[in-house]
Amino acid sequence: MIRSDRYTWLKYGSYALLMLGFFVLQSARGTAFWLNGATVNALPFVVASVALLDGPYAGGAFGFAGGVLLSLNSPGVEGFSSLSLGLFGILFGLFGAYYLRNILFSALAGGLVCVAVESFFRYIFHDLLIYGMGLPQAMGLFGRQLLLSLPAGALAYALVFLIHRRFTEETT
Numbered sequence: 001m002i003r004s005d006r007y008t009w010l011k012y013g014s015y016a017l018l019m020l021g022f023f024v025l026q027s028a029r030g031t032a033f034w035l036n037g038a039t040v041n042a043l044p045f046v047v048a049s050v051a052l053l054d055g056p057y058a059g060g061a062f063g064f065a066g067g068v069l070l071s072l073n074s075p076g077v078e079g080f081s082s083l084s085l086g087l088f089g090i091l092f093g094l095f096g097a098y099y100l101r102n103i104l105f106s107a108l109a110g111g112l113v114c115v116a117v118e119s120f121f122r123y124i125f126h127d128l129l130i131y132g133m134g135l136p137q138a139m140g141l142f143g144r145q146l147l148l149s150l151p152a153g154a155l156a157y158a159l160v161f162l163i164h165r166r167f168t169e170e171t172t
Helices: 003-027 043-054 056-072 080-099 104-131 135-167
Strands: none
Touching: 003 043, 003 056, 003 135, 043 056, 043 080, 043 104, 043 135, 056 080, 080 104, 104 135
């Protein structure tokens, strides 16, 4: 096996373990953190970080895998999280390759866009139709979710960046 192939497998395996660790921490009964109905959702930030650092193919693959994990813990429509996070990983990876730098604020902005779009669709198709939630309540819920998710997103980017730097060979 070529050395760079081994490092690629180790890097992607480390990303998968990191994503699984964030999922367990945000959804397990003893470690999940709630604030008036809002929870931490770090997986869009992990997907944004992977897509920014490793491109659209890795972003789409890890987005799909993260969506499958979120679907396991969600009472919503099966497959919506997989489709949305996979598509987000691909699109953000393409956009990031052309227009963004590989910095923390780019990854946080990408995760913020993903969380905002998911919150918008959840409000329209779930909270408004089923519970009749008003727009101010939905905006408050989105703000609380963002307040909880941004620190986890910064930690996710830092860990993904360390893994990427450790297992990516530099060509000089």
